[in-house]
Amino acid sequence: MTPSILILGGTGKVGSRLARQLSASQQPILVASRRGTGNGHGVPVAFDWHNRETWEKPFATAASPIGAVYLIAPPSLDADKIMNEFIDFARERGVRRFVLQSASSIEPGGPAMGKVHSYLIELGQRGEVDWAVLRPTWFQENFADQPNHYRSIKEEGKVYSATGDGKIPWVSSDDIAAVAARALTSPEPPNTEYLVLGPELLSYGEIADILTDVLGKKIVHVDLSAEGLEERHQSFGMAAEYAKMMSAMDTAIKFGAENRTNDVVLAVTGDRPKTFREFAESAKETWL
Numbered sequence: 438m439t440p441s442i443l444i445l446g447g448t449g450k451v452g453s454r455l456a457r458q459l460s461a462s463q464q465p466i467l468v469a470s471r472r473g474t475g476n477g478h479g480v481p482v483a484f485d486w487h488n489r490e491t492w493e494k495p496f497a498t499a500a501s502p503i504g505a506v507y508l509i510a511p512p513s514l515d516a517d518k519i520m521n522e523f524i525d526f527a528r529e530r531g532v533r534r535f536v537l538q539s540a541s542s543i544e545p546g547g548p549a550m551g552k553v554h555s556y557l558i559e560l561g562q563r564g565e566v567d568w569a570v571l572r573p574t575w576f577q578e579n580f581a582d583q584p585n586h587y588r589s590i591k592e593e594g595k596v597y598s599a600t601g602d603g604k605i606p607w608v609s610s611d612d613i614a615a616v617a618a619r620a621l622t623s624p625e626p627p628n629t630e631y632l633v634l635g636p637e638l639l640s641y642g643e644i645a646d647i648l649t650d651v652l653g654k655k656i657v658h659v660d661l662s663a664e665g666l667e668e669r670h671q672s673f674g675m676a677a678e679y680a681k682m683m684s685a686m687d688t689a690i691k692f693g694a695e696n697r698t699n700d701v702v703l704a705v706t707g708d709r710p711k712t713f714r715e716f717a718e719s720a721k722e723t724w725l
């Protein structure tokens with residue numbers, strides 16, 4: 438019996454693509470999210486990080502024992518405590534492999550997922566789990582999936598950031614999911630981290646230029662102050678502390694924090710990573 442893979446955050450940008458890719462290779466999967474609607478692949482299950490009564494559900498629902506879990510954090514700064522608690526909960530139920538989706542900007546031991554990253558390293562060193570941590574940079578799909586971006590592109594012809602001319606190696610969620618699928622299913626445990634970056638460095642201004650080309654309508658970049666961006670995030674319903682952290686990330690980008698590329702996607706998947714223009718062409722309808 439092939440063990441099941443549990444995808445937490447399975448309806449989000451990466452989770453839904455991971456579910457599709459694993460299903461295509463006949464892998465039994467459970468797709469978890471608060472709403473529990475699933476995404477048309479595998480078995481849907483309602484799971485809320487903040488409600489421990491839901492944690493047992495995937496284990497009670499799985500058709501075969503859960504062997505691996507893909508961990509996507511809830512958007513709160515103290516997520517590490519509940520995530521590490523859930524890792525122990527899942528280990529007690531026989532899970533051996535954990536693959537964490539962290540972020541390029543978060544070092545092991547750093548805030549939120551950084552502490553989950555260091556916990557997995559610690560458990561791995563004791564031989565108690567197999568693990569991998571994906572540290573993707575900013576997703577291309579943010580512009581199509583997040584209202585703060587798709588609404589301003591569609592309704593105002595604008596993209597907002599506080600990054601100045603700072604550049605980012607924007608990565609496709611398809612490529613992140615492809616790296617995740619291999620980390621979850623490789624016969625040899627990865628026991629390492631992957632810095633998952635896209636193929637080219639682009640500022641928000643250059644993103645606006647590509648969108649202008651693809652849409653045939655002028656899109657401009659509005660460079661906000663850090664405080665201005667924080668307020669904007671809150672106006673879209675983001676918690677104050679989280680908005681502050683997101684805004685600080687833009688400031689870091691302004692000063693070059695994301696200014697690098699690598700060949701991790703090609704090395705792990707055998708496929709070249711998608712460009713932003715390819716993504717924009719495929720998502721064009723969203724902004725018209």
Ligand SMILES: NC(=O)c1ccc[n+]([C@@H]2O[C@H](COP(=O)([O-])OP(=O)(O)OC[C@H]3O[C@@H](n4cnc5c(N)ncnc54)[C@H](OP(=O)(O)O)[C@@H]3O)[C@@H](O)[C@H]2O)c1
Nearest residue numbers: 446447448449450470471472485486510511540574575576
């Ligand atoms: N977006 C980026 O550019 C980027 C870059 C690097 C790293 N990351 C990291 O990637 C992670 C996911 O971000 P994203 O933008 O990809 O998010 P997303 O597409 O919005 O996906 C989030 C997923 O988590 C689920 N979820 C949210 N709150 C939950 C809760 N309390 N309990 C259970 N499930 C919950 C959502 O479904 P329901 O709403 O149905 O629960 C959804 O399936 C975050 O940790 C983020 O820091 C993002």
